[in-house]
Amino acid sequence: MSVQISASDVNKLRQQTGAGMMDCKKALVEANGDFEAAVDYLRKKGAKVAASRQDRDSNEGVVIAKSSADGKTGIVVEVNCETDFVAKNADFIALADKIAEAALANTPATVEELKALTLDGQVISELLIEQTGVIGEKIDVSKYDIVTGEKVVAYIHGNYRLGVLVGLSADAEGADEAGKDVAMQIAAMNPIAIDKDGVDQNTIEREIAIAKEQIIAEGKPAEMAEKIAQGKLNKFFKETTLLNQEFVKDSSKNIAQFLDSVSKGLTVTAFKRIQLGA
Numbered sequence: 001m002s003v004q005i006s007a008s009d010v011n012k013l014r015q016q017t018g019a020g021m022m023d024c025k026k027a028l029v030e031a032n033g034d035f036e037a038a039v040d041y042l043r044k045k046g047a048k049v050a051a052s053r054q055d056r057d058s059n060e061g062v063v064i065a066k067s068s069a070d071g072k073t074g075i076v077v078e079v080n081c082e083t084d085f086v087a088k089n090a091d092f093i094a095l096a097d098k099i100a101e102a103a104l105a106n107t108p109a110t111v112e113e114l115k116a117l118t119l120d121g122q123v124i125s126e127l128l129i130e131q132t133g134v135i136g137e138k139i140d141v142s143k144y145d146i147v148t149g150e151k152v153v154a155y156i157h158g159n160y161r162l163g164v165l166v167g168l169s170a171d172a173e174g175a176d177e178a179g180k181d182v183a184m185q186i187a188a189m190n191p192i193a194i195d196k197d198g199v200d201q202n203t204i205e206r207e208i209a210i211a212k213e214q215i216i217a218e219g220k221p222a223e224m225a226e227k228i229a230q231g232k233l234n235k236f237f238k239e240t241t242l243l244n245q246e247f248v249k250d251s252s253k254n255i256a257q258f259l260d261s262v263s264k265g266l267t268v269t270a271f272k273r274i275q276l277g278a
Helices: 009-017 019-029 035-052 090-106 111-115 122-137 175-189 199-215 220-240 256-263
Strands: 060-067 073-079 140-148 151-157 164-170 249-256 267-274
Touching: 009 035, 009 060, 019 035, 019 256, 035 122, 035 256, 060 151, 060 199, 060 267, 073 164, 073 267, 090 111, 090 140, 111 140, 122 140, 122 151, 140 164, 151 175, 151 220, 164 175, 175 199, 175 256, 175 267, 199 220, 249 256
Parallel strands: 060 164
Antiparallel strands: 060 073, 073 140, 151 164, 164 267
């Protein structure tokens, strides 16, 4: 005898798992009306779909950046799917936001630790597999970063395509707005370090070597190459290190001067930038 499946049971299972109505009904039929068995059925289906899509590229998705209520901690996370259609779906964005909230509340050190956290009574790695089954696309968390400091400002740019965290040296008056301006600068200009001290030696040596080759190729004498290369290196620092970059909103100042004008001695202590698919 087949068990009668009520619409309220189907709806309850749908609310809990996020699976489609027909999938929920089928799961309850397969499980003879046993609710827990139906949840397991849907999870197994999700795992099968996930396994079949492991070789798919999930380069679409959203980047969420958040800072804590006290402004001392910020996290940025990239949650991926396969298509732009799913990336724009309100439920998918809500899922990514919940994962970001869990990251902010627990401040895990790595993506792996983030996936091991529990969200709504379920381990995030299992939730991702379940959602892969529900949505029919590979869902994953690919990037995660954290910044702590006296004042951390979070910024999301371009419809969840890019997230930035900026750590400032003090929670000074005007720091929120200044932090957002600096975050927008980072989003636009993609600096490689805070200042020249943060640029690794290999990058510096490569820039000098390229500059020397260009100078000698232009027919200038080799003895001049060192001096000119140093000038080119300084230009490189000005263009690629945050505090030395021209402020996009006011080209008469660099970022260091802009922050100092907001509050004497205010500077950037850390930043993270995650761009979708990059």
